[in-house]
Amino acid sequence: MSLALSKEDLQAVICRESFFDFLQMFWDTIIPETPVWNWHIKYLCDELQEMAELVFQQKEKKYDLIVNIPPSSTKSTICSVMFPAWLWTRSPTAKVICGSHTAALALDLSRRSRLVITSEKYRLLFPEVRLAEDQSAKGYYVTSKNGGRLATMVGGAVTGFHAHFVIVDDPLDPKRAASDVELKAVNDWMTETLPTRKVDQRICPTILIMQRLHQNDPTGEWLERTKGIGIKHICLPAEDSDRVSPSFLREKYRDGLLDPVRMSKRILEASRSELGDYGFAAQFEQTPIPKGGGEFKIDRIILEDRCHCEMVRKVRYWDKAGTRGAGCYTAGVLLGVDKNKCFWLLDVVRGQWDAYDRERIIRLTAEADGRPVEIGIEQEPGSGGLESAQNTVRNLAGFTVFKDRPTGDKATRADPFVVQVNGGNVRMLKGEWNRDYLNELLYWPNSKFKDQVDASSGAFLRLCQVKRRIGAL
Numbered sequence: 001m002s003l004a005l006s007k008e009d010l011q012a013v014i015c016r017e018s019f020f021d022f023l024q025m026f027w028d029t030i031i032p033e034t035p036v037w038n039w040h041i042k043y044l045c046d047e048l049q050e051m052a053e054l055v056f057q058q059k060e061k062k063y064d065l066i067v068n069i070p071p072s073s074t075k076s077t078i079c080s081v082m083f084p085a086w087l088w089t090r091s092p093t094a095k096v097i098c099g100s101h102t103a104a105l106a107l108d109l110s111r112r113s114r115l116v117i118t119s120e121k122y123r124l125l126f127p128e129v130r131l132a133e134d135q136s137a138k139g140y141y142v143t144s145k146n147g148g149r150l151a152t153m154v155g156g157a158v159t160g161f162h163a164h165f166v167i168v169d170d171p172l173d174p175k176r177a178a179s180d181v182e183l184k185a186v187n188d189w190m191t192e193t194l195p196t197r198k199v200d201q202r203i204c205p206t207i208l209i210m211q212r213l214h215q216n217d218p219t220g221e222w223l224e225r226t227k228g229i230g231i232k233h234i235c236l237p238a239e240d241s242d243r244v245s246p247s248f249l250r251e252k253y254r255d256g257l258l259d260p261v262r263m264s265k266r267i268l269e270a271s272r273s274e275l276g277d278y279g280f281a282a283q284f285e286q287t288p289i290p291k292g293g294g295e296f297k298i299d300r301i302i303l304e305d306r307c308h309c310e311m312v313r314k315v316r317y318w319d320k321a322g323t324r325g326a327g328c329y330t331a332g333v334l335l336g337v338d339k340n341k342c343f344w345l346l347d348v349v350r351g352q353w354d355a356y357d358r359e360r361i362i363r364l365t366a367e368a369d370g371r372p373v374e375i376g377i378e379q380e381p382g383s384g385g386l387e388s389a390q391n392t393v394r395n396l397a398g399f400t401v402f403k404d405r406p407t408g409d410k411a412t413r414a415d416p417f418v419v420q421v422n423g424g425n426v427r428m429l430k431g432e433w434n435r436d437y438l439n440e441l442l443y444w445p446n447s448k449f450k451d452q453v454d455a456s457s458g459a460f461l462r463l464c465q466v467k468r469r470i471g472a473l
Contacts, residue, residue, distance in 0.1 A: 016089050018049070019046070019082075019083065020049075023077075026116050026122065030077075030081065040069070040252075043249070045078060048207070051205050055094075056090055062232075064205050065231075066208045067234045068237075069286075070236075070258070073258070073263075079169055079209050080113065080167055081109055084113050084165075087147075088126070088147055091164075092144075092145035094147045095163045096167060097152065097158055097165070097166045098149060099152045099189075100153060101171050103139075106139065106156075107138055110149060111138050114141060129143060131144070138151075164198075166198065166205070166206045167209070168208045168218070169210070170210050170211070171189075171208070178214065178445060190218050211283045212282050214446045215446055216448035220448070239285065240256040243287060278294075294442060295414075296421050300421060300424045300426075303434070304427050307429070313336065314334060314336040314346065315459040315462045316366070316369055317459035318331070319458070320358065321352070324357070329451045331451035332349040335459035343427070345429065345437070348436075348455075355388075362395065371398070376462055378406060381405075404462070410454060410457075414453055
């Protein structure tokens with residue numbers, strides 16, 4: 001009696017043992033174009049398989065995974081389409097949650113994955129994997145062994161479904177990446193909803209695949225919150241740089257490029273022209289900061305130990321918040337102008353205080369600055385903003401105070417100050433506050449916080465107005 005394996009049995013064994021071989025075998029079931037097997041494809045396949053093997057053995061995970069990689073790198077085909085289909089060749093009971101920033105994208109990736117599973121080739125090699133007839137919708141289908149794949153958009157409900165693998169693929173729309181509301185919604189969903197939807201949090205990994213779009217995008221928020229502990233971060237920019245992670249992967253770049261065929265220098269230049277500096281930096285270089293810096297060229301701010309000439313006028317402008325230990329910061333920036341019309345960043349007071357402590361600190365700061373310093377209070381829209389500003393004015397009785405009701409967007413308001421910084425006409429006194437201040441300017445307008453820039457813009461605009469005698473307004 002012959003024990004030789006049939007061709008189909010041999011192919012099935014090979015595909016079960018290697019996710020990369022599975023990807024190669026089933027590529028043509030959904031993609032008619034000839035594949036370009038760049039080195040990063042196998043690397044990502046092997047990384048995903050290493051994580052999956054621990055789940056199959058019910059062993060504790062080593063880490064969750066973040067992958068930052070440019071578009072057109074086969075990332076979604078690997079992670080959201082082929083990987084769930086391969087998991088069932090090893091474990092037909094596996095459950096997977098796959099999320100993306102829109103329902104349309106999540107459903108399309110789910111549809112493509114189902115095309116692989118229902119293909120003639122897949123059914124021939126893995127006859128034990130069948131979709132249950134009573135639950136085979138485009139966005140949610142289960143196997144006859146009670147495995148399942150649930151597609152959801154960011155913020156979508158996943159109640160009643162617990163997964164062995166959570167895959168989040170492009171959770172943030174590049175066109176809405178600068179929206180604070182959008183960022184908060186995505187990050188809250190990532191940190192508060194998804195971790196509760198796992199079969200066993202000790203064993204079941206989260207896999208995040210995305211392009212870097214903002215300092216506080218899900219990658220940035222997750223890395224900052226965890227300090228990188230329990231996270232493996234793979235970062236593969238289109239061009240070689242010190243952002244490549246793990247760093248040994250830089251050896252695999254050819255002519256300084258991640259993928260010289262699909263992301264050649266000509267193609268990258270065309271993408272840069274189409275997307276602009278910020279869009280290209282985020283999506284292809286995996287950083288929210290373009291080469292040469294963002295809007296603020298912070299290397300042009302001159303750092304000084306002391307003021308070299310007398311200030312003609314000084315303004316301390318406050319951008320207020322009111323939550324202790326969390327949320328936005330209250331920031332008071334002291335900006336001065338000297339007789340040569342050079343602007344000086346003299347001091348920043350900043351913290352996450354409740355309303356009581358905030359008002360106490362604003363008063364103490366005013367007393368330390370002295371009466372010649374004008375004090376600006378940003379008035380938020382609505383009756384609540386008016387009442388808050390009036391309370392601060394009363395708190396500062398005896399000082400020269402003005403309420404400011406900003407118009408236009410933050411970026412437009414900041415433009416005049418940006419011009420002075422980039423023109424080399426701004427000096428900064430050395431202080432412990434310098435690092436946080438410069439970091440916010442560096443990432444602007446994609447910075448996590450904007451309070452110091454807002455306060456600087458308000459102070460600068462006031463300094464540029466013709467001075468008139470005023471009292472508490």
